[in-house]
Every structure is written in structure tokens, then in C-alpha cells.
Amino acid sequence: MSIIPAPKEFAFKKTLVDVIPPINFLTHNLYSYPAKFIPHVPYYTISKYLKQDNSLVLDPFSGSSSTAIEALRLGHNCICIDINPLTNFLTEVKTQRINFELQQNSTGDSKSFISINKDRKKCGTNNIYLDSFMEKMKDYSAEFFYPNWNNIDHWYPEEFKQLLARIWGFIYSIEANMPADFMNLTKLCTLYLSRYLSYGARDVPKLFKSKRRIQQLETLREKVSKNPEIPYKVFKNKMISYYTQMKSLSSILFEKNIFPEYEFTLNKSLLKSVDGDKRKIICLGETDVLSYDFPIENEFIDLIVTSPPYIYAQEYMRSTKLDLYWLDLVNDSRVRELTKKELGNKKTTDISIIMNKLRNIKTFISISQILEKTERKKYGKNGKYVPLVYNYFYDMYLIIEKLHTTLRKKGEFGFFVGNPTVLGHLIPCHKIFCEIFQDVGFKIIEIGFDQIISPRLLKGRKNESPQGMDAEWLIISRKTNL
Numbered sequence: 457m458s459i460i461p462a463p464k465e466f467a468f469k470k471t472l473v474d475v476i477p478p479i480n481f482l483t484h485n486l487y488s489y490p491a492k493f494i495p496h497v498p499y500y501t502i503s504k505y506l507k508q509d510n511s512l513v514l515d516p517f518s519g520s521s522s523t524a525i526e527a528l529r530l531g532h533n534c535i536c537i538d539i540n541p542l543t544n545f546l547t548e549v550k551t552q553r554i555n556f557e558l559q560q561n562s563t564g565d566s567k568s569f570i571s572i573n574k575d576r577k578k579c580g581t582n583n584i585y586l587d588s589f590m591e592k593m594k595d596y597s598a599e600f601f602y603p604n605w606n607n608i609d610h611w612y613p614e615e616f617k618q619l620l621a622r623i624w625g626f627i628y629s630i631e632a633n634m635p636a637d638f639m640n641l642t643k644l645c646t647l648y649l650s651r652y653l654s655y656g657a658r659d660v661p662k663l664f665k666s667k668r669r670i671q672q673l674e675t676l677r678e679k680v681s682k683n684p685e686i687p688y689k690v691f692k693n694k695m696i697s698y699y700t701q702m703k704s705l706s707s708i709l710f711e712k713n714i715f716p717e718y719e720f721t722l723n724k725s726l727l728k729s730v731d732g733d734k735r736k737i738i739c740l741g742e743t744d745v746l747s748y749d750f751p752i753e754n755e756f757i758d759l760i761v762t763s764p765p766y767i768y769a770q771e772y773m774r775s776t777k778l779d780l781y782w783l784d785l786v787n788d789s790r791v792r793e794l795t796k797k798e799l800g801n802k803k804t805t806d807i808s809i810i811m812n813k814l815r816n817i818k819t820f821i822s823i824s825q826i827l828e829k830t831e832r833k834k835y836g837k838n839g840k841y842v843p844l845v846y847n848y849f850y851d852m853y854l855i856i857e858k859l860h861t862t863l864r865k866k867g868e869f870g871f872f873v874g875n876p877t878v879l880g881h882l883i884p885c886h887k888i889f890c891e892i893f894q895d896v897g898f899k900i901i902e903i904g905f906d907q908i909i910s911p912r913l914l915k916g917r918k919n920e921s922p923q924g925m926d927a928e929w930l931i932i933s934r935k936t937n938l
């Protein structure tokens with residue numbers, strides 16, 4: 457195995473402060489996705505290693521698509537793969553080039569809240585009058601939308617459920633005749649409101665109904681009963697602030713003359729057709745990267761950048777459940793099916809097969825012996841953690857192997873990972889992954905750490921499962937010819 461360079465401290469928030477301001481940068485903060493990237497990681501990797509405009513970036517665990525935002529604004533195309541069906545919506549919302557002005561007043565015309573610029577329909581600017589839009593929303597009384605979820609009553613008091621069912625009903629009733637960029641903004645704000653009015657705790661991404669939260673919601677119910685305008689005010693404020701963030705990305709895309717185009721399947725001819733100002737954003741949500749068969753020839757991708765799921769973290773689908781149901785993207789059986797495919801949540805592969813595949817990964821072998829011993833002591837033969845950890849590294853090995861074939865020769869792979877604690881032992885993921893990358897046929901060209909300021913995914917977890925991380929590691933490797 458080749459030599460690994462000495463680790464450096466990236467301190468991204470300091471070193472990149474001139475290019476990435478600390479608050480609400482572009483559209484990165486539009487949605488609080490669990491274990492979201494800091495934008496610095498995709499920015500750093502893409503801008504340092506992709507020298508040719510209009511290249512192709514892949515994020516195989518794209519989550520809320522931080523990578524796509526950075527790839528697009530730097531002039532590249534991006535493939536976003538994730539098992540979570542929410543990914544397609546978030547990718548589009550966060551990368552869209554908006555074509556409307558949000559006017560905060562009303563039209564004065566009770567019939568309409570939108571004026572479409574007919575002369576310049578293709579690239580002209582529509583006007584949306586927020587107050588008029590909200591009047592329509594408040595007056596709506598036709599078909600309500602109730603999520604197809606048995607458990608919905610567990611998460612809402614009746615009056616809030618009815619209010620949301622009315623707002624979502626209104627959104628779905630106008631959607632077909634409205635510009636998609638405006639509807640995306642509206643849905644995103646309604647998702648925010650749907651969490652705001654729910655029993656789901658707001659300081660942890662996981663869906664969790666705490667006593668404290670129940671009390672908070674009781675107070676809110678009382679306030680809303682006296683002042684029914686409160687939810688609408690929350691919605692309106694979000695519309696304005698999210699619009700401003702969307703506008704900041706759109707201005708960059710406008711200046712650079714970049715037009716994103718969205719595709720929901722991947723094929724080679726699609727990518728060939730990318731020309732001039734267009735950039736393809738390929739949204740492959742609801743896709744298990746482990747079983748996905750890339751329908752493109754090998755050595756096609758120019759750069760990969762990603763942050764993988766944590767070991768034993770089934771949080772992503774669960775955290776986003778309210779949103780998935782309000783957006784009508786899933787039903788109960790689909791959620792169960794997809795959750796089973798979430799990495800870090802499986803224990804199906806035979807341990808001897810795993811050990812054979814990972815036989816050269818020395819750090820894994822030594823930590824696995826320690827974990828097994830601890831688990832046996834604590835739980836006898838019935839421990840559940842060790843099989844999850846084994847399966848996790850095995851699956852990740854297979855994925856990295858597959859991604860190696862899709863990457864062009866000498867292409868780079870940026871991998872951002874933390875070191876969790878399992879059964880009281882720190883798992884040196886950065887070392888294990890360095891060895892996996894090398895075993896698969898990569899050369900490590902850069903490695904370093906960055907302090908975690910707010911590890912949101914990890915809040916509220918029990919001792920046994922991954923926690924205690926205070927730094928994450930960026931490993932950049934290059935495909936070599938084995």
C-alpha cells in the first residue's frame with residue numbers, strides 16, 4: 457500500500473471565510489437535513505480538483521444535495537444519488553434558478569396573485585404577490601389533503617392537522633397551473649410549517665415526541681386559538697427568507713449564465729447533450745447505491761464527493777418522515793422497504809464473507825476483535841452492534857469498488873467521514889476508509905480533519921451508538937491504474 461500523507465487541519469470555516477460566509481450561504485441552509493455537509497467540503501474538493509468547466513460530479517449519498525449546489529455554481533453537472541425519496545425535491549429546490557420576483561404586497565386584484573410576463577415568457581420574470589397569494593390560501597375550502605399515513609394523528613393536534621390539510625390541499629389544487637420554481641418555494645415553506653405545528657421535537661432532526669415538546673405545543677395551541685394568524689405569519693416570514701436565499705444562488709447562476717436542467721434517470725446520451733449554458737442535475741432519489749447498476753460506461757465520472765451515512769444511523773428516513781408524507785412521496789410499506797436498504801442498518805451478510813473481503817483492512821480487523829470482545833462481555837452472543845458495524849464496512853467497500861470503476865482515470869474522490877464511538881470504543885473510520893480506498897485501487901493524496909461545530913445528527917442519542925465525534929475527516933484519493 458502506498459504512503460498516506462500526513463494529516464492536516466483544514467479549519468475550513470476560517471480558511472474559506474472569504475468565499476463561504478458563515479450564515480445562510482446561498483441555498484445551503486434551506487432545509488435542516490441530518491448530518492448535512494458543510495458547503496466548504498464540496499466547494500474545496502470541486503474547485504481544487506476539477507479544472508475543466510462542464511465536468512461531471514457524482515455524490516452517491518447526496519442527502520439534501522449540498523454537492524449539487526456547489527457543482528452547479530462552479531459550472532458543472534451533477535448526479536445526486538440517495539435512498540431517501542426527499543432528495544429529488546431538495547435537489548431541485550436548492551439548485552433552481554428562480555424566474556419570479558416575490559412582491560410582498562398584494563395585487564389589489566382579488567382574483568390573481570401572479571402576473572406572468574408574457575412578452576419574455578422564456579426568460580422573463582413573473583411577479584408573485586405574497587399577500588394576495590396568502591389571502592387565497594386562507595380562503596381555500598375545497599379539497600383538503602391528508603397524508604397517507606396511519607400515524608399522522610400521533611404527530612398533530614386535530615386543529616393543526618386540519619389547518620395543514622387545508623394548506624396542502626390548496627397547494628395541490630393550484631400546482632398544475634403555477635410555475636414550478638414558485639411551487640417549490642411554497643412547498644418548502646409549508647414543510648417548515650408542518651414541522652412547526654407538529655409534536656416533532658425541533659432541536660433534533662430525528663422525529664421525536666418529547667414531554668417538553670408536548671408542553672411547547674400546548675402553549676402554541678393556546679396562542680393560535682387566540683390569534684389564528686400566527687401560522688400564516690410563520691409561513692410568510694419563511695417565504696421571504698427562503699426566497700432571499702434562493703435569489704442569491706439564482707443571481708450567481710444569472711451572472712455566470714448557467715441554466716440547470718433536471719433529469720430523473722441517467723443515461724449517457726443525456727450527458728452528451730449538455731451544451732452551452734445548460735447544466736444537468738440528475739436526481740436519483742429512492743436509489744440504493746449498493747445495488748444500483750450505473751447505465752453508463754466505466755470511467756465516466758470526473759469527480760466524486762460525498763459524506764457517507766454513519767454506522768448504525770437509521771435516522772435519515774425517519775427524520776424526514778413528516779415531509780415525505782406531506783409531499784405524498786411514500787406510503788408505510790415503501791418507507792419500511794427503503795429503510796431496510798439504508799446503510800448502517802443491515803446485518804444480513806455472512807461474517808465469513810465480510811472477513812474475506814476486508815482481510816487487508818488491518819485497522820478494521822483489529823477494531824473488530826476489540827468490539828466483539830466487549831459485545832460478548834456485555835450481551836453474550838446476542839449483541840446487535842458488531843454485525844451492524846461489519847455489514848456497514850463491507851457494504852461501503854463494495855460501493856467504493858463500484859464507484860472506482862465509474863470514475864475516470866486519475867479522477868479524484870473526496871470522502872468526508874467522522875469517527876463515531878460504538879460500545880465505548882472509538883471507531884477510526886478515517887483510517888479504515890483510507891485502507892479500503894487503497895485496497896480498491898486509489899492513492900490517498902490528501903487527508904485532514906475539520907472540527908464539528910454542531911453535530912446535529914448526534915443529539916439525543918444513547919451511549920452505545922455513535923457519538924462523541926468532535927472532528928470529521930476529509931480523505932481525498934485519486935484513482936490509480938491497478
Ligand SMILES: C[S@@+](CC[C@H](N)C(=O)[O-])C[C@H]1O[C@@H](n2cnc3c(N)ncnc32)[C@H](O)[C@@H]1O
Nearest residue numbers: 492493517519520522538539744745772798799
Ligand atoms: C451523511 S448523509 C449525506 C448528507 C449530504 N452530504 C448533505 O449535505 O445533505 C448520508 C446519506 O446517505 C443516504 N443513504 C443511506 N443509505 C443509502 C443507500 N443504500 N444508498 C444511497 N444513499 C443512502 C442517506 O439517506 C443520507 O441522505
